Amino acid sequence: MSKTYYFVEMDQIDIPIEGFSTSQQMTLEGTKKDADPISTLNIINKDYYRGWMHLQALHETIDKTPRRMAGDPEYLHHSIVGGDRPFDCYYNEKDKMIIMNTSKMNVIGLQRRLIQNFPELFKPHQRELDFKHLLQQLRHTQIVSSWFNNIQGKVNAVGLFGQRVNLDEIFNHYNQIGNLSAITVEWVLKNEEQPMNVMFTKNFGVVLYSNWAVDKDLDFLFELKNLLFKKEIINS
Structure with missing residues (x-):
């Protein structure tokens, strides 16, 4: 059994009371186009374990694999995935360190989207392992x-x-x-x-x-x- 974690150093992070949630464009009825993928990061427990908070994140992505919905003869050229797979994160406010229990794709994608949407509140310190x-x-x-x-x-x-x-x-x-x-x-x-x-x-x-x-x-x-x-x- 294997479990993957990623350390993310933060230069700045101010988590709103309601958490981070990226904006979403609504689906236009009849267009058969999905709404924009979203990312969220919320506090679950401020005093979870040994001074670390428990956070929960979600990161949706676009899957370009053609597929059909049940009963619909036409193929969808892309769809949004990941909305049913939240993952755990752990944050230490003193060290400004987040540990994410997820894939590399989610770690990088979530950071990029939060940087884009909350540039003053979410600033990771990006570097590679020495x-x-x-x-x-x-x-x-x-x-x-x-x-x-x-x-x-x-x-x-x-x-x-x-x-x-x-x-x-x-x-x-x-x-x-x-x-x-x-x-x-x-x-x-x-x-x-x-x-x-x-x-x-x-990474x-x-x-x-x-x-x-x-x-x-x-x-x-x-x-x-x-x-x-x-x-x-x-x-x-």
């Missing part, structure tokens, strides 16, 4: 896979797999001619019978391969936040 520093922090950790993209050659991406792949000469080769985009580490954790894999991506994404409850996920993510943002090594 893999050079992270690898230094993880120099005593077993890295079991890595991905490189933007390679100056015949392929667009390369994946390397195996124990301590970061110590292989081929890792250094691709690190010089491409951009490291993801690594997976294997940790032996206290009170856990089996080792656990954790993937880090360049501050963290994939946890575990069946933990939400509170245990958050405890672990709070520790990872120190690793990714405060130049400290996780205690495992």
